Amino acid sequence: MTYQVTVIGGGPSGLMAAIAAAEQGVDTLLIDKGKKLGTKLAISGGGRCNVTNRLPEDEVIKHIPGNGKFLYSPFSVFNNYDIIDFFEGLGVGLKEEDHGRMFPVSNKAKDVVQALLNRMEELNIEVRKETPVEAIHYGDNEHQVILKSKEKILTRSLILAVGGKAVPHTGSTGDGYAWAKKAGHTITQLFPTEVPLLSKDSFIKNKTLQGLSLRDVDVSVLNEKGRKIVTHRMDMLFTHFGLSGPAILRCSQYVVKEFMKGHRPVTIEIDALPDEKENVLLDKLQKMMEEHSKKTFRNVIKGMVPERLLDFVLEKSEISPDEKSANISNEKLRNFTQLLKKFHVHVHDSQPIEKAFVTGGGVSIKEIIPNTMQSKLMERLYFCGEILDIHGYTGGYNITSAMVTGRVAGMHAAWEAMA
Template sequence: MDKNYDVIVVGGGTSGMMAAIAAAEKGSRVLMIEKNKRFGKKLLMTGGGRCNVTNNRDVDDLIRHIPGNGKFLYSTFSQFNNFDVMAFFEENGVALKEEDHGRMFPVTNKSATIVGALVERMRALNVEFAMNTVVTKLIHDGNQMSGVKTETGDFQAPCVVLTTGGRTYPSTGATGDGYRLAKQVGHHITPLYATESALFSNEAFITDKTLQGISLRDILLTIQNDKGKVVTEHKMDLLFTHFGISGPAALRCSSFVNQLLETQDEVAAILDCFPDLSADELSKKLETALADTKKTVKNALSSFLPERMMTFYLERLGISELPSNQLTDDQKQALVAILKHFTIKVFKTFPIEKSFVTGGGVELTEINPKTMESKKMPGLFFGGELIDINGYTGGFNITAAFCTGHSAGAHAAEIASYFSY
């Protein structure tokens, strides 16, 4: 294997493969170094093995769904965005389809289709691969990158792109190597925390598994700090588990929960089962359902929520078996309150290693947003989950990874070309 290249990409995941492709398309001789024996191990797991490859939204909406420093990506998205990601796959023989909330999947419903297209494109562009290879050190003279040191030898290049991922799912090879390498050249790593993670609770109804397995559609989950201020809220589906709550609504709240838990012992998650109805509107709807004098409250309201969920609420208020026409005004108000404002105390999320996305990473003020080049070390570029950007599930993290990788690879190739003269 040759030892001299224009661009070296370290990490063959979502961002790295796109970086290698972008650099090679610009005419660079590219080496891709991957510690695993195959590419895209985490990408193969995404979207339940179907690969939610991007999201079909305009850029402003896309950035709103990347709460972890999404505004940093405006420059990146002005060069290569989600629509370019879609075009890339279509041009490379992968038909995509749109599902709910703008999520884009391959028509084959197989993540291997996406990974295969990226690998084939790299091969077509003559990107060279160093598999099962671990980078141990960045080579530089203090003013300019000149290559990388691996366990099997050194490789030279004036530009290096780090796309080693975060710390989620260490089985995929994401064990924090990139943070260590970035620190070697003076970069600061912001505190790491789990995002897109399920929420744990010690509430009795959780530990007793009273609600385990119940799924609620289009509820509103609100996170409040210890002063009662709303920090974030999401209207999506929710699932009760044996340890707490999961599903899209819980996952989207998790990064905010973890940041609050830095200064609080527990966090209030407020569940509104009827977010499309005001308290008055819900009260009137309940009044109509309770007007049947022949039913108990439980039977009169059986269609409002999954049976176990409604029974739980009614038993908590002690009104489950009462005749439906005998509820007092106070009892009715209490019923509206619990349906629209039920508090679940959360004390932790899954650790980073078992979460979908890593929050935190290489400090963004140390990266040029137009080029993804390090401000600390010329010739060093970053992309993907390694940097301090995180989004919601739904194709947003993958989009950020593809696009930052493309920007890093393209600009690394441009810089490397100056060294050819």
């Protein structure tokens, strides 16, 4: 039997692609090597599944710094608002949280996955789980998928939705890159994004600040000349190995890109009081010290930043905890202020791509037709999801990209199979 559309990969983009193809009325097969479909969906958003983001289209694309502009075309066919309508149509109520993130009302990722599986069953999509693919042979009118079991599957259109290399326990182990190369595609350099960062700074090694989280701070990545490449204002966390938390994850790809240029270590600058200008803060502290000259400096400024950070910065500025305000030199106060505004951490590496949330790099988008997701180099071959060189920040942006490209790939693969 020859299938009209075969999808390899049962993640967010593969499930969307299979449903979109079958909705056009074609025989559709979905192959996945795992025991369960939608594993990545099931763990996304801390197990609650951040389905998409309801910010305006331009904002969503801005949050996909890795080739997000490519998505303007697929978005004209199916966009983030269509994703919301699609799930609500399947009976999954959604609610909006901070920064436009959309979650199921039930807070259960498995409801999202189940709705997709139910829809696939309604559409009679054939699903083969625990079915690893060994090779793909491309042909003019049809392609041949060879399974590890040596069974051969013929298909008129083929969609590769196998993911990248991040979060490998969900099945994304980079299998698809070789298949894409065999079709003549370029794979751009792969690198981890949305990944915790490692530092050898003594205070990290001594675990002085381990477990301390800072809320709403400005985290910047500095280039070799000390200029800011990017700044994100969010929460962050000091860990036993370095830095993590939302602001760090957002900055991480810029750090990794500096490494790729041969720059190491890269400096991360933390501004613990981003709403205060440094000179204004200095004046404010001087006034407070004059008013409370007999009190210890530590007590005068207590509560301005978390206590552990305060004690660390006091120590670095050589101000002892029981030193009276009146006795502190201007130079020490200046150092103290500067450390609150420009706290530097030297990052020598990131965690590996397997520990990253998202893969940077992949199948070059220059070789993909944006409004159909078809390969420019091979007839009847389509790509969607994280195998592509597209990556966004966490917050529903990568899943949006996966679902949109999956939907568009599925529709067009079906139309071509029927032609």
